Amino acid sequence: MPKLPQWVVPTWLERLGRASWLALGLAIAVGILIWLFAAARTITLPLLLAVLVAAVCFPAVDWLQRRRAPRWASALLVLTVIVVLTLALGLLVSVQLLDKAQQIEKQLAAGLDGLTSSVVGAQFSGALDTLATSLTDNWRTLLEGFLPYLAKGIGSFAMILFSAFIGLNILYYLLADGRKVGRWVGSHIGLPAEVGVPLLRNAVRSIQMYFIGTSIVALFNGVVIGLGAVILGTPLAVVLGLVNFFASYIPYIGAVVGGAVAVLLAIAGGGISDGLWMLLIVILANSVFQTVVQQLALGATLKLHPLGVLLATTIGGVLGGAIASAMAAPFVAIALDAVRQIRAAGIFAGDPQREAGPQTGEAGGPPRPPASP
Numbered sequence: 001m002p003k004l005p006q007w008v009v010p011t012w013l014e015r016l017g018r019a020s021w022l023a024l025g026l027a028i029a030v031g032i033l034i035w036l037f038a039a040a041r042t043i044t045l046p047l048l049l050a051v052l053v054a055a056v057c058f059p060a061v062d063w064l065q066r067r068r069a070p071r072w073a074s075a076l077l078v079l080t081v082i083v084v085l086t087l088a089l090g091l092l093v094s095v096q097l098l099d100k101a102q103q104i105e106k107q108l109a110a111g112l113d114g115l116t117s118s119v120v121g122a123q124f125s126g127a128l129d130t131l132a133t134s135l136t137d138n139w140r141t142l143l144e145g146f147l148p149y150l151a152k153g154i155g156s157f158a159m160i161l162f163s164a165f166i167g168l169n170i171l172y173y174l175l176a177d178g179r180k181v182g183r184w185v186g187s188h189i190g191l192p193a194e195v196g197v198p199l200l201r202n203a204v205r206s207i208q209m210y211f212i213g214t215s216i217v218a219l220f221n222g223v224v225i226g227l228g229a230v231i232l233g234t235p236l237a238v239v240l241g242l243v244n245f246f247a248s249y250i251p252y253i254g255a256v257v258g259g260a261v262a263v264l265l266a267i268a269g270g271g272i273s274d275g276l277w278m279l280l281i282v283i284l285a286n287s288v289f290q291t292v293v294q295q296l297a298l299g300a301t302l303k304l305h306p307l308g309v310l311l312a313t314t315i316g317g318v319l320g321g322a323i324a325s326a327m328a329a330p331f332v333a334i335a336l337d338a339v340r341q342i343r344a345a346g347i348f349a350g351d352p353q354r355e356a357g358p359q360t361g362e363a364g365g366p367p368r369p370p371a372s373p
Contacts, residue, residue, distance in 0.1 A: 042159060046167030052327075054174035055207040057082065061175050075175035079168065093243055093261055096236055195345045202341070203334045206302060210330035213301035217294045218248035221255075221285050225262055228281035234262070234269045244285075252325075255286040302333040 037044045057078050064074035174181060182204070186197035226241025234240065240262050247254030259282035266278035294313075295306035302309070309329045316328025 042163055043166060046163045047170055050167045050170035050174055052207060053082065054171055054178055055204045056211045057175060058178055058204070059208075061178075072176050075172055078175055079172050082171075083168070089243070089246055092239065096239060096265070191342070191347065192345070195341060195347065199338050199341050202337050206330050206333045206337065209301040210298065210333075213294075213298040214249060216297040216301075217290060218245045220293045221245065221248045221258075221290060224285040224289065225258070225278075225281060228278060228285075229262065229266065232266055232270060232274045232277055234266045234274065234278065236265060240265060255282075259283075259286065298329045302329055304329065304333055304336075308332065 060078050061071070061074045064077065065071050069077075182200050183193075183197055186200045187193040189196050189199075191199065222241040222245030225244045226237050228234075229237035229240045240258075243261055244258035247258035250257075259279070262282055263275050263278050267275035291310075295309045298304065298309045299306040304312075312328040312332045313325050316331075317325030
């Protein structure tokens, strides 16, 4: 009986099986990491924000150190400037809103009176009167139901303060000893140090490029809303531009807060009509216009195609919310760069003889014996 040729698994099928198991393991690992991040968000979220801010502010600390300032003093000065600017901007916006509070209330009341006295508003006047009567009669019950949420809000505020304290401490140590921390992490991520350290260095550079792209988007939003305020005659147009510029660095929440400030000051300056026009400007600046500018800016700074930026931000928003949407593009750039470096280092390359395959005499036949010398 003739001996049948031994069947060999095709190379493409073997590679597909490896890739499938690798993709499955990677998906499980990412899911576990996301769960751990959410479970320990009191620590992980300040850590993530501190890493991002440190990557952006690291050149400023280096610049001060080159001017013969001690490293610890340079880090402390940069950290102080960050805290002071953040508090100053928040205080400036709060003071202006409190100063215009009576004017805003008067304009809102006038607009509401105009709405209820109009032909369309007359249909809602009865509903508004019923709502006011219900609130007056049941305010005690509403207050009792609101108190648990108030206590929970106070607890959340205390947790935010604690997270801010942790984040500032982490940020200081990263600014002061960032290179030492980077070398240690790069040597303990399961890759050789000569690969892991440059990988982290390029990741920091990608975050810095992301900050430049985000700054371009923030400048665009600030200019558009500031010009809109000038056209409408809204008071503090320059302040509104600055507020929306800095608020653009905070995903989604910044757009809501900056837009609300702009709309309220527009109402204070020109009534409900100016408020509605400003609302339209804010919506266009933070949706249609921002999407186009963001794809072009981040695509140029991160060296990604605008379509890739759009898909990354959309998928990140669906899977992880606002923060994941904002960080999806730089993470994709970091992942692609890591794959290039690992592939160039040949870490995951197979056995060269196995990749070359056996030397066969005929197609599908047994291996050919080596030639005699």
